[in-house]
Amino acid sequence: MSILELKDLRISYASSEGRLPAVRGVDLHVDRGEVLGLAGESGCGKSTIAASVLRLLPKDAEIDGEVLLDGEDVLTMGWTRLRAVRWSKASIIFQGAMHGLNPVKRVGDQIAQAILIHDESASKESAARQARELIEQVKLPARRARAYPHELSGGQKQRIMIAMALACGPELVIADEPTTALDVMVQAQILDLLKGLQSELGLATLFITHDLSVLTEVADRIAVMYAGKIVEEGPAKQVFDKPKHPYTRALGSAFPEIGDWSYRMSPVGLAGDPPHPNDIPSGCAFHPRCPVATAECADHEPRLESVGPARSASCLLLEPVQNGQMA
Amino acid sequence: MSQPDVSAPLLELRGVRVSFATSRSLMGSPGASTVAQAVDGVNLSVSRGEILALAGESGCGKTTLARAIMGLQPAQEGQILLDGVPMGKTSRALRRHRRRVQLIFQDPSAALDPRQTIYESVAEGLRVQKTPGVERDLVAKALSRAGLRPPERFFTKYPHEVSGGQRQRVLIAGALALEPDVLVADEPVSALDASVRGEILQLLLKLRDELGLAIIIVTHDLGLAWMVANRVAVMYLGRIVENAPAEDLLTSPHHPYTKALLSVVPENHHQEQMILSGETPDPTSIPSGCRFHPRCPLVASGQARRLGIEDRCTSEDPQLTESGSDRAAACFAELVEVPSAQSPSTTTQDPTRATLEDS
Numbered sequence: 311m312s313i314l315e316l317k318d319l320r321i322s323y324a325s326s327e328g329r330l331p332a333v334r335g336v337d338l339h340v341d342r343g344e345v346l347g348l349a350g351e352s353g354c355g356k357s358t359i360a361a362s363v364l365r366l367l368p369k370d371a372e373i374d375g376e377v378l379l380d381g382e383d384v385l386t387m388g389w390t391r392l393r394a395v396r397w398s399k400a401s402i403i404f405q406g407a408m409h410g411l412n413p414v415k416r417v418g419d420q421i422a423q424a425i426l427i428h429d430e431s432a433s434k435e436s437a438a439r440q441a442r443e444l445i446e447q448v449k450l451p452a453r454r455a456r457a458y459p460h461e462l463s464g465g466q467k468q469r470i471m472i473a474m475a476l477a478c479g480p481e482l483v484i485a486d487e488p489t490t491a492l493d494v495m496v497q498a499q500i501l502d503l504l505k506g507l508q509s510e511l512g513l514a515t516l517f518i519t520h521d522l523s524v525l526t527e528v529a530d531r532i533a534v535m536y537a538g539k540i541v542e543e544g545p546a547k548q549v550f551d552k553p554k555h556p557y558t559r560a561l562g563s564a565f566p567e568i569g570d571w572s573y574r575m576s577p578v579g580l581a582g583d584p585p586h587p588n589d590i591p592s593g594c595a596f597h598p599r600c601p602v603a604t605a606e607c608a609d610h611e612p613r614l615e616s617v618g619p620a621r622s623a624s625c626l627l628l629e630p631v632q633n634g635q636m637a
Numbered sequence: 638m639s640q641p642d643v644s645a646p647l648l649e650l651r652g653v654r655v656s657f658a659t660s661r662s663l664m665g666s667p668g669a670s671t672v673a674q675a676v677d678g679v680n681l682s683v684s685r686g687e688i689l690a691l692a693g694e695s696g697c698g699k700t701t702l703a704r705a706i707m708g709l710q711p712a713q714e715g716q717i718l719l720d721g722v723p724m725g726k727t728s729r730a731l732r733r734h735r736r737r738v739q740l741i742f743q744d745p746s747a748a749l750d751p752r753q754t755i756y757e758s759v760a761e762g763l764r765v766q767k768t769p770g771v772e773r774d775l776v777a778k779a780l781s782r783a784g785l786r787p788p789e790r791f792f793t794k795y796p797h798e799v800s801g802g803q804r805q806r807v808l809i810a811g812a813l814a815l816e817p818d819v820l821v822a823d824e825p826v827s828a829l830d831a832s833v834r835g836e837i838l839q840l841l842l843k844l845r846d847e848l849g850l851a852i853i854i855v856t857h858d859l860g861l862a863w864m865v866a867n868r869v870a871v872m873y874l875g876r877i878v879e880n881a882p883a884e885d886l887l888t889s890p891h892h893p894y895t896k897a898l899l900s901v902v903p904e905n906h907h908q909e910q911m912i913l914s915g916e917t918p919d920p921t922s923i924p925s926g927c928r929f930h931p932r933c934p935l936v937a938s939g940q941a942r943r944l945g946i947e948d949r950c951t952s953e954d955p956q957l958t959e960s961g962s963d964r965a966a967a968c969f970a971e972l973v974e975v976p977s978a979q980s981p982s983t984t985t986q987d988p989t990r991a992t993l994e995d996s
Contacts, residue, residue, distance in 0.1 A: 351830040463916050493694040494857055498901035498912045520831050523860075523903040550904065557832070564831035567904055568863045568887050575842065577864040579835020583800040599832070 312339040313482045313514045317376040321358050324370035330587040332358040334538035345515040347529030349522050351584045355538040356518045360486045364396050397428050397478040403471050405487040411459040417470045418455025424477045444473040465496035486518045501527050523565035526550045534558045537585050537595035540614055544621035554623040557596050645721050646682035647851045648819050653679045653715035655705050671921040675701040677875035683851040690862035691855045693872035696917040699855045703821050708734045736766050738819040739812035744828035745804035749796040756792040759811045766815055779814035784840055802833040823855045838865050859902050863887050871895045874928045881964030891966040893935050926951040935970055944973050
């Protein structure tokens, strides 16, 4: 059984112009110990998916479908059960999370507090000891437990946030743009740490980012999202090196390989913005920006179909294949 | 004014230093008054029709340097020359300098006034600079050069009515309206959606070629430098540590810091990862000797000792040394190593590799 399975997930928000569909029918799964990269741009619905796993969505959100965490539907759980699975089954590292630390409390106490809330049998002393162990696990000296957030650098704060996400021994960690605000060298340090923790603890991870190249470093599989739907999915390296969907190709082009002469003095980009949820184009939602769209693309919405072994994509121009055989 | 020399660089920096007095250092010890040496003796030049990428991590001084180039931040020492003429210090001279050297901000959504039409945003600089000519024509010309055509269609629109890429074009039009010679673009695409970035970078290339602009792109993104830069200057703790034609620097870096930066660009696996520990150190306490030596992989691995340069690394401040073919690196290893020994094919035999990964 997968640790996380999303079945036909649909999420919309209330607005003055009616319901805004942020997620429009997503099926995804993350296996135990697996790192799934979810890539997409602003407004594609990737952060809404992240929040839905722990039911952290605002009250005006309408949710349909199933979010199965270790086989149990998060959407129908009672509050007591939900509180129990949060942090201990799955935890989340937010975008810009280092600003989420309480500035007037020592970081060790903040980690210990998370442990005490979720484990009533824990004593204050054992929680403090665990906090120090967690801080060492994210490769900081244990004495940093006594530091206040302002005494730490951006990278160190992000390590503390990771320690906190690990506090209750989750099986799944959701990392929403965990390295976006960091410098390249610090990003490399944090990615290295996450990779180490994943193999050491057998953690499953849902890693969300706009940077497809980062996912080639950490992810086993990549799913690419556009306008609330998955448009391509497959093994990480294959999706990055040989994208099937024209949108995946465009997203990857923003982060070219240095030394790839096809990009030298010729950057590749798309006109226009990713669509806003209140104005999703007809047919294939990507067709107005698609460099290879045909007249048909404006009328027919493609389905996510198998386009090769372990790979799927939704594009009318791709030939679907059956039983993993190339057509 | 002297005649501009066509062979001379358009913009030249000679020994520029910028420091800030801070009441306390960045990492604690309150009370002590210290000086942050943000830019510590920078020599740099850009020619017409050239794009220079100024690369480095946050805190390396690249934004302060960009502000000094703009005349927005006075330099305590050194000279900034435009067409061979040093930048004046009077407010009139500074205003003239700032017309010729225009800045493009990072985040167009934050830099544009949401209550101002696109026409007003572009015309603002013209009014401040009291530019002669018919304002409407100048605005139209600038919008159209920035790729917003027909320009009249954009006059009455507000920033929220156009796409993110178009907003960045509006900012660029605002800069172009003043007919500058130099554009300084501070992370010009980092606030844009990934799929939108390419079109803005294409526009910068077009402006370089069609208007002969000199463009300085301040960025931490070496992949971006690969796509558009003619030259790359890498900055570390207020100093340029390597400066070379983009293709040379990005495919066979000389300075160990450049090598490390390139090795951690995701999906750039020509060399093994060299993850440096720690973050860019504090500009209020610059290490003695080579400022990079406490984090330098050559020193940590013993390679510097084997090359017989370790004493110099810890006690002498290396200068940017020309190593032929228009490139320079501030590293003592440059003086003892044959540059060809660093070609990618031989890097696997580099004895420093094994220990680099644990650092």
